[in-house]
Amino acid sequence: MAKEMNYEPNPHASSLRRQKSKTIAVVIPEIANNFFTLAINGIESVAQEKGYHVLIYLTHEDYPREVSFLKHLHNGRVDGLLMSLSSTTTDYTHLTELQTKDIPVILFDRVSDAINTIKITTDDYDSGYQATRHLIEMGCDKIAYLMISKSLSIGTKRMEGYIQAMKDHDLSIEKEWIIYGSNDNEENLQMVCNLLKGSNRPNGLFASVERLAISAYQACEQLSLRVPEHVKIISFSNLEIAAWLNPSLTTITQPAFDMGQKAATILFKALEKKSFTITDETIILKSTLNVRKSTGG
Amino acid sequence: MAKEMNYEPNPHASSLRRQKSKTIAVVIPEIANNFFTLAINGIESVAQEKGYHVLIYLTHEDYPREVSFLKHLHNGRVDGLLMSLSSTTTDYTHLTELQTKDIPVILFDRVSDAINTIKITTDDYDSGYQATRHLIEMGCDKIAYLMISKSLSIGTKRMEGYIQAMKDHDLSIEKEWIIYGSNDNEENLQMVCNLLKGSNRPNGLFASVERLAISAYQACEQLSLRVPEHVKIISFSNLEIAAWLNPSLTTITQPAFDMGQKAATILFKALEKKSFTITDETIILKSTLNVRKSTGG
DNA sequence: CTGTTAGCGCTTTCAG
DNA sequence: CTGAAAGCGCTAACAG
Numbered sequence: 001m002a003k004e005m006n007y008e009p010n011p012h013a014s015s016l017r018r019q020k021s022k023t024i025a026v027v028i029p030e031i032a033n034n035f036f037t038l039a040i041n042g043i044e045s046v047a048q049e050k051g052y053h054v055l056i057y058l059t060h061e062d063y064p065r066e067v068s069f070l071k072h073l074h075n076g077r078v079d080g081l082l083m084s085l086s087s088t089t090t091d092y093t094h095l096t097e098l099q100t101k102d103i104p105v106i107l108f109d110r111v112s113d114a115i116n117t118i119k120i121t122t123d124d125y126d127s128g129y130q131a132t133r134h135l136i137e138m139g140c141d142k143i144a145y146l147m148i149s150k151s152l153s154i155g156t157k158r159m160e161g162y163i164q165a166m167k168d169h170d171l172s173i174e175k176e177w178i179i180y181g182s183n184d185n186e187e188n189l190q191m192v193c194n195l196l197k198g199s200n201r202p203n204g205l206f207a208s209v210e211r212l213a214i215s216a217y218q219a220c221e222q223l224s225l226r227v228p229e230h231v232k233i234i235s236f237s238n239l240e241i242a243a244w245l246n247p248s249l250t251t252i253t254q255p256a257f258d259m260g261q262k263a264a265t266i267l268f269k270a271l272e273k274k275s276f277t278i279t280d281e282t283i284i285l286k287s288t289l290n291v292r293k294s295t296g297g
Numbered sequence: 298m299a300k301e302m303n304y305e306p307n308p309h310a311s312s313l314r315r316q317k318s319k320t321i322a323v324v325i326p327e328i329a330n331n332f333f334t335l336a337i338n339g340i341e342s343v344a345q346e347k348g349y350h351v352l353i354y355l356t357h358e359d360y361p362r363e364v365s366f367l368k369h370l371h372n373g374r375v376d377g378l379l380m381s382l383s384s385t386t387t388d389y390t391h392l393t394e395l396q397t398k399d400i401p402v403i404l405f406d407r408v409s410d411a412i413n414t415i416k417i418t419t420d421d422y423d424s425g426y427q428a429t430r431h432l433i434e435m436g437c438d439k440i441a442y443l444m445i446s447k448s449l450s451i452g453t454k455r456m457e458g459y460i461q462a463m464k465d466h467d468l469s470i471e472k473e474w475i476i477y478g479s480n481d482n483e484e485n486l487q488m489v490c491n492l493l494k495g496s497n498r499p500n501g502l503f504a505s506v507e508r509l510a511i512s513a514y515q516a517c518e519q520l521s522l523r524v525p526e527h528v529k530i531i532s533f534s535n536l537e538i539a540a541w542l543n544p545s546l547t548t549i550t551q552p553a554f555d556m557g558q559k560a561a562t563i564l565f566k567a568l569e570k571k572s573f574t575i576t577d578e579t580i581i582l583k584s585t586l587n588v589r590k591s592t593g594g
Numbered sequence: 595c596t597g598t599t600a601g602c603g604c605t606t607t608c609a610g
Numbered sequence: 611c612t613g614a615a616a617g618c619g620c621t622a623a624c625a626g
Contacts, residue, residue, distance in 0.1 A: 006394065008371040012312040013619035016602045021309065023352075031338055037328050044328075044355050048362075053374070055320075056353050058341050065345075074305040075603095077350070097303065210538070217541045241507070241536055244514045245543035310603035313618050372619095 015076065023053040024267060025078040027069055029061045029086045029110070033210050034238035035256045036084070039108065042260025043082060050268050052079075061183045063088040070094040074101055080267045082260075085110040087149035087183070104270045104278050108263040109254070110152050116280045120263050122254045124154050127287040128161025131206055131234045131252050134289060136169050140204030140232050144177035144195055146188075146212040158208045158236070174200055181212050188212060192219035196231070207235035213251075236287075243292060253288045312373065320350040321564060322375040324366055326358045326383045326407070330507050331535035332553045333381070336405065339557025340379060347565045349376075358480045360385040367391040371398055377564045379557075382407040384446035384480070401567045401575050405560040406551070407449050413577045417560050419551045421451050424584040425458025428503055428531045428549050431586060433466050437501030437529050441474035441492055443485075443509040455505045455533070471497055478509050485509060489516035493528065504532035510548075533584075540589060550585045 015021040026043055028036045040056070047054045055078060059066040066086045071094070073081060080103060083095075092115050095105055099117070111119035135143050145162045149155045159178070166173050179195060181188045192215050195202065207213035213235030217227065225231050228248045237251040262283065270276050312318040323340055325333045337353070344351045352375060356363040363383045368391070370378060377400060380392075389412050392402055396414070408416035432440050442459050446452045456475070463470050476492060478485045489512050492499065504510035510532030514524065522528050525545045534548040559580065566573050 006368075006371065008368060009621095010313065010372045010619050011374045012309040012318065013602090014621075015309040016307070016313055016604085017619080017621050019602075031334050031341075032331070034329070037334050040353070041328055041355070044353065048355075053369075054353050056337070056341065056351050058338070058345075071303075071305060072350075074303065075307045077308045214538050214541060217538075221541070239536075239538055241511050241514075242539045242542050244511060244518065245539050245546055249542055307603050310618090311605075313620085314603080314605045316618075 019076065020079050020271075021053075021076060022051060023055060023078045024080045024082060024264075025055045025057060025069075025073055027057045027059060027066065027081065027083045029059050029084060031056075031058055034240070035109070035210065035236075035254060038238055038256035039084075039260035039263075042257040042262075043264040044260075046261050046264035046268065052268065059086040061086045061088055063090075067094045070098055073098060073103065078103065079271050080104045080106070082106050082108065082263050082267060084108055085112060085152060087152055087155075090151045104267060106263050106267045106270075106278070108259050110154055111282070112151070112153060113282075118266055118278050118280075119282045120259050120266075120285065121153060121282060122259070122285050122287045124157035124287075125161040125164075127236075127252045127289070128158035128206075128208075129165045130161070130289050131158075131236075132162045132165035133169070134250065134291065135204040135206060135232055135234055136165065136171065138204075138228070138232055140202075141171055142174075142177070142200070142202040143171070143204035143206055144179060144202040145173075146179050146181055146192070146205065146207040146209075146216060148181055148209045148212065150180070155208060162206055176200065177202055179212075181209075181215070185211065185215060188215040189218050189222075192216055193222060196220070196223050196225060203231055205231060205233045205235075207233065207237075210235060210237040210239065213237055243290060249292070251290045253290055255285050255287070259285060316373065317376050317568075318350075318373060319348060320352060320375045321377045321379060321561075322352045322354060322366075322370055324354045324356060324363065324378065324380045326356050326381060327508075328353075328355055331537075332406070332507065332533075332551060335535055335553035336381075336557035336560075339554040339559075340561040341557075343558050343561035343565065349565065356383040358383045358385055360387075364391045367395055370395060370400065375400065376568050377401045377403070379403050379405065379560050379564055381405055382409060382449060384449055384452075387448045401564060403560050403564045403567075403575070405556050407451055408579070409448070409450060410579075415563055415575050415577075416579045417556050417563075417582065418450060418579060419556070419582050419584045421454035422458045422461075424533075424549045424586070425455035425503075425505075426462045427458070427586050428455075428533075429459045429462035430466070431547065431588065432501040432503060432529055432531055433462065433468065435501075435525070435529055437499075438468055439471075439474070439497070439499040440468070440501035440503055441476060441499040442470075443476050443478055443489070443502060443504045443506075443513060445478055445506045445509065447477070452505060459503055473497070474499055478506075478512070482508065482512060485512040486515050486519075489513055490519060493517070493520050493522060500528055502528060502530045502532075504530065504534075507532060507534040507536065510534055540587060546589070548587045550587055552582050552584070556582060 405417040
């Protein structure tokens with residue numbers, strides 16, 4: 001009636017009374033990365049449709065910050081949480097404590113089996129295997145793996161795929177070919193440079209995350225190594241524009257938007273229907289190996 | 298005291314009572330774009346420091362959605378708003394109405410002089426001029442301009458720079474060289490293709506936003522035109538990785554992170570200090586013309 | 595079916 | 611300086 005005169009109910013009063021806020025939190029490690037950007041896009045699209053609001057928190061791969069954020073969510077600020085773990089997180093009590101307070105937590109991409117909830121990932125083992133096999137088929141026989149974190153499934157599973165592919169093709173892996181990246185890009189660049197300057201220089205690099213691919217390209221540039229003539233690089237990355245700009249860029253693309261949508265859809269279903277319970281299962285979406293044939297722009 | 302037993306006050310009760318939510322909204326056109334990604338990063342960094350929460354809304358360049366979002370913010374959900382206008386927005390009453398309710402609105406990047414508030418932009422005219430001059434210096438004499446929106450300052454000011462640079466170098470601008478991009482990337486691609494297939498084919502393309510640069514590269518690829526041999530392209534873009542992957546990519550980089558930080562800092566100052574009033578002024582940050590010399594990876 | 599009322603959990607104020 | 615009480619604006623429950 002008089003609501004045409006721009007009336008809008010006070011959401012805090014409403015949230016207070018109804019004990020639900022129609023708001024969810026999205027906690028992710030970073031955003032300067034096309035994967036998480038697309039995931040947020042997917043999440044936001046579902047949130048709009050369902051009338052939910054989306055709070056964003058960036059951990060910058062920092063565990064204490066992650067804990068601090070989750071603490072702030074304990075008392076009804078949000079109805080649920082979508083999360084991708086920081087690479088420095090190894091303890092998950094901050095997650096289980098939230099669950100104890102009946103705030104559902106759904107993990108995507110960077111998940112851990114140690115947490116009892118629905119997890120949405122991509123086929124990390126398979127795509128790690130395929131990426132490695134692709135490098136081998138392109139002629140690489142000395143392939144280094146740029147690792148993100150030992151505690152994240154994406155780090156270990158992708159590496160398992162890499163190791164298996166090497167094994168299946170009777171290729172050995174030198175110890176120094178497995179690089180453990182940190183949050184410091186400068187440091188990562190140095191490590192890759194050292195790797196490429198070493199006596200046993202690999203002719204293929206497999207970057208397990210986008211950030212490490214950048215370090216790989218930078219290192220090649222710094223050492224005047226041509227990609228792909230001297231070193232072939234493959235990486236997990238969702239940089240569509242980068243692929244347009246460099247046909248030599250071979251990537252594994254994850255269905256980031258879909259993952260975001262899927263995670264959000266499940267979360268909202270859990271929030272709306274009491275009958276819907278969150279099980280302890282992992283939903284696996286399929287990644288795509290992108291090899292560009294044409295010469296591009 | 299007993300707060301060590303994981304006590305966290307209910308934020309809605311607190312917000313209701315104190316009439317402030319310690320939450321801000323960020324309304325932007327899109328996020329699959331490194332500029333806005335970096336801006337969010339900047340905003341979020343300040344928000345973390347000041348203990349604010351950040352709600353994200355994506356308009357997807359859709360005016361009705363923008364209006365709808367702002368309506369939802371009318372009753373105390375947020376203390377303030379950081380915003381970049383959608384390209385389809387031409388009426389600003391939804392903004393002024395928010396201001397009427399004492400919710401400060403600060404605009405960044407996509408601003409309009411018609412709105413009385415602090416606006417943070419980059420030196421759009423200057424950088425448009427410099428980008429065009431750069432193409433001219435690289436040998437282009439027929440330069441097309443890929444436009445985003447007539448109602449946005451970034452569209453018009455950058456174009457003014459382009460026009461002036463052409464004039465200053467005694468180059469004429471054909472009518473068909475100014476392309477008005479839409480939200481439909483497929484459509485944009487078609488328009489650029491038609492432009493490049495036309496009789497009066499330009500040898501330089503100036504993309505006023507990142508999205509149009511992608512269309513430009515795609516069009517060149519589709520028509521087997523080499524960049525930069527056949528057509529040179531310059532664009533506004535913050536894609537660091539893309540620059541690493543293609544040395545021919547010449548860009549104008551905006552200080553996106555700084556803009557986000559600046560906008561957020563001003564907003565929080567306005568929220569905390571009553572004495573601080575929001576004036577009607579435009580703060581202009583400097584963009585950078587990036588020309589890569591080395592041959593890259 | 596319409597109108598009144600209690601109370602969500604906090605903060606601020608005012609009384610003791 | 612400590613403790614009780616009122617009230618923020620809404621919604622759910624209940625009475626008329």
